[in-house]
């Protein structure tokens with residue numbers, strides 16, 4: 007049972023990191039990024055590469071993954087989206103562009119996994135890091151590290167968004183880009199920032215993911231629904247939505263799988279996606295703006311004076 | 313060589329059917345249906361999941377679903393080889409069933425988001441399609457999952473060496489019927505409203521048509537058509553393997569075709585399907601030569617994904633209207649309104 | 653101050669404005685009136701670079717700024733306050749003022765904020781409230797205060813008194829006059845409150861269906877037959 011709880015928290019932490027990026031880029035660029043899960047898997051392979059070729063433990067390589075992930079996010083924006091935005095492409099076209107980019111990343115991941123296999127002479131198409139994990143007073147490293155990552159991200163974002171001039175400008179541009187532009191703020195910077203952070207957080211999440219489950223190039227297809235569910239349930243128009251949605255979806259998925267496995271035995275992980283899908287659909291039916299879009303949330307926010 | 317050409321024509325027929333249905337939804341109706349693969353898969357489930365169970369029950373076969381399916385498929389194929397009408401009957405039965413199932417699945421899956429903006433539509437359709445796919449893939453008891461199940465060969469009465477040609481002809485006939493049906497449909501009152509819907513949503517509201525109803529109807533029709541392609545594909549391969557109905561092959565590629573040919577132009581889409589399938593089949597057919605020639609340290613299929621992804625981005629950026637531009641359509645009711 | 657010649661603009665393929673000629677003299681209040689949908693807001697947006705301009709020119713202090721991007725115009729001392737959403741509702745009043753000085757040096761910002769608060773002392777007590785929770789009048793004053801922080805020379809206002817009580821509207825009009833008289837800012841406004849706006853204005857323009865039908869002294873426009881036929885019937889009743 008304790009393993010289930012730990013697994014639930016780790017998975018939720020990773021979902022929060024993944025959903026945060028999705029929500030931020032949605033707010034700044036207005037397009038749901040279908041390549042978000044592929045960012046994570048690329049993060050997994052970056053960590054694997056650093057482990058194999060530089061003998062760097064995945065936890066220690068997190069800073070490198072962060073930066074490489076950020077670059078990946080920026081490339082996504084520059085190569086797949088910006089040229090279209092400049093030509094005033096419609097939202098459908100932008101969505102297809104992220105799907106196309108997702109396919110490109112999938113192709114690259116698959117090709118790279120085989121290339122890496124031929125270099126290391128091991129099968130790298132399927133791998134885990136679980137055997138590398140440490141324990142600290144009985145708590146598994148993945149729990150500590152993923153929780154720290156979320157904590158640091160939230161703290162960093164809070165300080166940045168509320169205490170710096172750049173951060174205030176960011177919040178301003180997210181709320182009303184044209185007015186921000188009128189203030190002399192270069193709104194493009196907001197986009198660049200959000201894509202950098204989105205890629206960076208997703209890749210870090212991806213390098214912790216192999217401590218929790220097997221990774222194959224197709225893993226992205228397995229987790230994309232959970233990420234979208236987290237962002238939508240929490241609310242796509244509010245950064246904090248990702249935090250709330252991430253925990254709701256992560257914990258529901260894990261507990262549901264646990265209960266189901268008691269009745270049906272192992273191999274039921276896939277049904278956890280049904281829960282995410284249902285929660286997402288219910289949200290869309292009742293309140294498409296999600297939890298952070300409700301009147302109740304606004305009251306909570308006022309009360310917290312956020 | 314003849315084999316390759318036949319193969320190209322067969323997949324050309326399949327992709328034409330699916331892309332035309334996508335063009336109805338996306339090109340004319342403006343619905344970004346990122347769940348397209350689900351409806352092709354629905355056709356496969358009709359054969360692998362429903363027809364097989366009926367046959368197992370009819371022949372009274374015992375045992376687990378996958379092996380029972382093999383026996384049932386074998387027995388049925390034997391019967392068909394003696395009786396052509398039986399094969400065609402089963403085909404038509406499955407197509408009709410797929411049309412009904414496709415329409416239901418299509419209508420149901422758009423219901424949650426039918427009133428919302430395009431981004432929510434696209435995300436929801438993709439999510440539903442992915443989850444159903446994953447379940448059918450991992451649960452081997454529904455349609456065989458990753459193991460797959462055998463299905464009867466409905467053209468077993470045709471000698472082995474001509475079988476592939478026959479399936480190609482069958483596919484092409486279906487594609488032609490779908491094309492003609494859609495052309496007629498687009499000139500019906502419904503079709504005019506649909507085309508007008510994209511030109512001006514307010515105008516349609518003024519006409520008293522509910523956008524939601526229009527979307528549900530369009531998805532039902534489009535999905536019913538896509539399911540037919542699933543049926544043909546399954547009978548051709550004489551088996552259902554769920555991986556064959558993945559998002560890349562049956563959602564992304566049809567979008568690529570529609571963009572390539574020209575969205576909102578059925579003739580363009582047919583042309584797009586041809587060019588795409590030609591490219592894809594050449595890569596598939598020569599994948600070992602490509603791998604060897606370029607000294608690729610990986611399978612050529614990954615390269616194919618990268619190439620088609622880049623191609624899609626290039627089209628979006630430099631030729632978003634496609635090869636054949638959509639004809640400016642002023643449907644009669646709108647024309648009269650403008651003249652008022 | 654700003655001179656517009658033969659301006660044709662709109663949204664994409666939809667042309668809204670046709671051959672607009674208009675001049676805003678320095679140190680005078682210029683008001684544009686006209687029926688709903690006549691393109692007044694579109695004109696202000698065109699000045700600021702938020703529409704598609706097909707032809708014509710906009711000259712600001714002798715420089716051609718027809719195709720200058722908005723944030724550059726901000727740096728040149730042009731402020732544009734749209735009809736709605738002219739403050740950031742998720743930011744506090746203080747943050748709004750700070751962000752208004754985004755392009756200035758750090759020390760200068762504080763100085764400018766203090767100055768803006770002197771002109772709008774009403775804002776002093778609500779500095780830490782979120783702008784989203786302010787009343788309409790407070791919001792409008794905050795919007796104008798942000799323009800002051802930015803060292804504005806030309807202040808473009810789109811219906812600043814819309815949905816305000818007559819008393820508050822008068823307060824805003826008084827502030828506009830004060831801005832011109834004491835702080836040498838040139839206001840250019842669009843107003844539905846046409847009569848009262850023209851009364852404080854020096855120059856008046858009237859738009860109908862995307863064209864200028866009158867341009868000249870504001871007082872003369874008040875008595876112009878076109879103005880009377882289009883407006884006084886409607887606005888006059890509202891104002892009684």
Ligand SMILES: Nc1ncnc2c1ncn2[C@@H]1O[C@H](COP(=O)(O)OP(=O)(O)O)[C@@H](O)[C@H]1O
Pocket residue numbers: 663666668686687688689690691692693694695
């Ligand atoms: N963003 C926009 N896109 C397309 N058309 C617009 C847009 N904004 C306004 N319009 C159209 O431009 C015309 C003029 O509108 P506007 O400039 O707001 O008039 P006014 O401010 O004088 O009431 C109207 O017909 C309106 O429908």
Ligand SMILES: [Mg+2]
Pocket residue numbers: 692693694735
């Ligand atoms: Mg207006």
